[in-house]
Amino acid sequence: MHKKHVSWVKSVMLTLAISEAVLLLVAFQFIPYGRGHNDPPVKAEPKWDSPKTRELFFRACGDCHSNNAAWPWYGYIAPISWFLQHNIDKGRAAFNASEWGRGESKGDDAVETVQKGSMPPLVYTIMRPSARLSASEKQAFIQGLLATFGSKHESEQKGEQGDD
Numbered sequence: 001m002h003k004k005h006v007s008w009v010k011s012v013m014l015t016l017a018i019s020e021a022v023l024l025l026v027a028f029q030f031i032p033y034g035r036g037h038n039d040p041p042v043k044a045e046p047k048w049d050s051p052k053t054r055e056l057f058f059r060a061c062g063d064c065h066s067n068n069a070a071w072p073w074y075g076y077i078a079p080i081s082w083f084l085q086h087n088i089d090k091g092r093a094a095f096n097a098s099e100w101g102r103g104e105s106k107g108d109d110a111v112e113t114v115q116k117g118s119m120p121p122l123v124y125t126i127m128r129p130s131a132r133l134s135a136s137e138k139q140a141f142i143q144g145l146l147a148t149f150g151s152k153h154e155s156e157q158k159g160e161q162g163d164d
Contacts, residue, residue: 028078034085037075039067042098046107046148053144057097060120060131060141061110064091067098072127087124107149114142 048054063069064087075084095110096102113119125132133141 025078031078031082034075034078034081034083037069037071039069040098042067043102044100045097046100049144049147052140053148056133056137056141056144060133062097063128063131064088064124065095065097065110067092067096107145111142111145111149114138114145 045054048057058066058068069088071084074080092099095107110119120131120133
């Protein structure tokens with residue numbers, strides 16, 4: 001009898017826990033952050049060195065670093081939508097190819113982060129496999145970014161020459 005009672009209590013507790021989780025997920029859907037998906041208009045883009053560099057940029061980086069985010073179906077479900085919106089907000093604040101010329105352009109940082117392998121982030125390439133670049137695509141992308149933006153080293157040299 002005791003085992004039957006324990007089993008019944010466990011099943012009731014499990015049912016309550018699942019019910020609470022479902023209610024919480026439903027309640028999350030009413031929080032508006034991450035649900036609007038209204039991309040601002042594109043104001044200006046960098047002068048890309050080639051269409052291939054632009055294509056690789058928008059494939060691997062454009063969702064977070066431009067005003068042209070492609071929202072996946074799960075991007076409409078909280079709390080995943082919150083995570084995606086936060087990363088897009090953070091990415092656009094750091095570097096936005098759709099608002100080129102506004103504020104400080106950090107194109108040379110893009111070269112360095114792709115070279116180090118910190119961009120695109122692993123979690124992004126897991127969620128969006130099309131953002132993965134093959135070794136040859138990555139090399140072509142880096143060369144294209146260098147041709148488009150130069151490097152920090154080149155920027156620093158130009159600054160030093162201008163100071164003379």
